[in-house]
Amino acid sequence: MKTIRLAIAGLFLLVASATQAQVSINVNIGTPPSWGPAGYAEMEYYYLPDIEAYYDVRASQFIYFGDGRWVRTTYLPRQYRNYDLYGGYKVVLNDYHGRTPYAYFDRHRARYYKGYHGTPQRCYQPRPVAYGYNDRHDNRRDYKHYDKKRYDKHDRDDRHDDDHDHDDHRGHGRR
Incomplete structure (x- = not known):
């Protein structure tokens, strides 16, 4: 009885893992890149006229x-590493x-020369925000009012006032 239960549990785990592997394969194959032009149901290739690739x-x-x-590579060659895939024109080769x-x-x-732009394109997903400087979220601050000399001066004045306060309190406590 134990062996039958173990066999059923093992079979269940095997089927579950095979099903899970099949789903992940089907999801990943043929997914257009985020920079690809939206609105095309079936496509296998893009031609990138600006870099002739x-x-x-x-x-x-x-x-x-x-x-x-x-x-064939997963990355662009070194001379095109800075090419803007979101901004560059993509010709969808449906034929x-x-x-x-x-x-x-x-x-x-010949048909899609460098600089070619056909109908306007919209990407599947918007361009990701790059790390670093961003116009919308400018995190730079104006630190002029934190001038070191002024800060040190205020810091010294505060310590000086605190010393007087402590002296005054000590003096009042003795009377």
Whole structure:
């Protein structure tokens, strides 16, 4: 009886963990990036004309030409690390389904030249707030009234007044 209960519990745990793993895989594959253009139900690739590169939505990889070949990476190459993905224009390639969108690179480059801007785009999510200076939340303060000399002077005056108060209290306590 114990072995049957253990077998059922083990089977239950196995099914639960397999179901949980399947859900996480389905959720992560093919999710458009936050900087991707909103309003497209099915898309596999973006072409980024400003940097002449592609983005594979399903694999979450950039595809660019480097060192004489097409390279797939999760990050942009060093020369484009400061490229603004939120502000740059993205061409959604709805007409291509395969693994090598760069097979049509000459056509894409001619049609969507550097600086190309078609219809206005809106990203899936707003640009994240960068750490550091932000116009809306300027945490810098005007510390002029905390001038060290004035502060030290006030600090000394307060100590001086306190000394007199203590002397006065001591003197009154003795009478």
